[in-house]
Amino acid sequence: MRFKAAIRNIHTFTKLTGSLLLLSKVVWIRLDNDQVRFTVIPERGSQVWAVLSIDSIFEDYSVHSNTPGNTIHLQVSLTHLNRALRSAINATFASIRLTKKDGIPLLAITITTTTFASLRRPPTLEGLNERRLPSEAPNSTSRAEVDRGNDDSISFQDHPPAPFPSDRETTITQSVAATVLPPQSVASIHEPTCREPDVHILLPPLLQLKAISERFTKLALPTSSAATGDENLSTRLILSASPYGEFRIGVQTAACKIESKWQGLTNPELDPTQIEGGEEGVREHASTRQKNLTREEAWATVRVEGRDWGRVLGVGRLGGRVVACKSPDPFFEK
Incomplete structure (x- = not known):
C-alpha cells in the first residue's frame, strides 16, 4: 500500500489535530479515493467523526491498496502528529507519505523552509584606523594615521562590497509511528446513529x-x-x-x-x-x-x-x- 500527498493547508490540518488532541491521544485515520476521515473514540466521553474532502487539506493526493476504494486504515498518535505539523506552520512546502523503516510503518512529514542567510561584512582599513592602542590618549593621532601621513606613496582602495544576503532552503523530515489496521479490525466500528434532530x-x-x-x-x-x-x-x-x-x-x-x-x-x-x-x-x-x-x-x-x-x-x-x-x-x- 502507498500513500503520499502534498499538504495544501497546513494551518487547517494543524488546528484539526490540535482540536482532536483535547479528546484523545490516538486517532484513527481512514484514507480512500474520495475522502479523509479522522475518528476519535475514547474510552469515555464524546466521539468525533470528522470527514474532510481531500482538497481541503491535501493536493497531489495518491493512495493505493488492495482493498476496495484503495482504503487504508491508520492509527496514529495525535501528540506526535500535531507536534510535527506545528513545526511546519511557516514552511514553504510540506508533504506527507506512508513509508516503512525497519519493518515499522511511519508517516513521514517532509518540511521545506527558506532561511535568510548573509555573510558577515569583512573588516576594513577604516575600521582598523579607528582602533586606538590602550596607551594612546583620546585626542592622539593613531599609529596607522601617522604612517599614512608620512608615506604619500600609500594608496587605499575602496573595500569590496559586502555580499548580498541569500535565501537558503532547509529540508527536514519528521517520522510519526503509525499502525496499519486490517479491514477486519475496523469493520465493526460504525458512526453512532441518533434519531432525527428536532x-x-x-x-x-x-x-x-x-x-x-x-x-x-x-x-x-x-x-x-x-x-x-x-x-x-x-x-x-x-x-x-x-x-x-x-x-x-x-x-x-x-x-x-x-x-x-x-x-x-x-x-x-x-x-x-x-x-x-x-x-x-x-x-x-x-x-x-x-x-x-x-x-x-x-x-x-x-x-x-x-x-x-x-x-x-x-x-x-x-x-x-x-x-x-x-x-x-x-x-x-x-
Missing part, C-alpha cells in the same frame, strides 16, 4: 460558549461535591434550543440555578437533496413539526457532562461557528 441551530461563537460553559461547570461543581462528598463528581450542563433562533445553557443543583440565553440565532433550513424523500421528507421531518409548536413548547433539551462538553468546544480553534442538532431526549445522559 432543532437545527447555529451556535454562538464557540470560544464565547466555551468560556461560559467552563464557568458554569466550576460554579456548580463545589455545591455538587459538598452534597455528595465526591470531589470528582461530574457536573451536567443543560443545553436547550428552539426553532425560533433561541439557545440556552444552564446548570441546576440543589444550591444554585444559573442560565444564559441567546436570541436572534439562525436556524438553517434543511436541504431537500440531503433528506430522504426530498421535499416530502422535509415536510415530515421532526424539525419541521417542531416549528409548528409554540415558543414555550418548541424547546429541545439535552444534558451533557460539563467537562466533556468543554473539550468538544475546543474545536473553536478550527471554526468559530458550528451548527448543532438537538433532540428532546437526554441521550447524552447516562
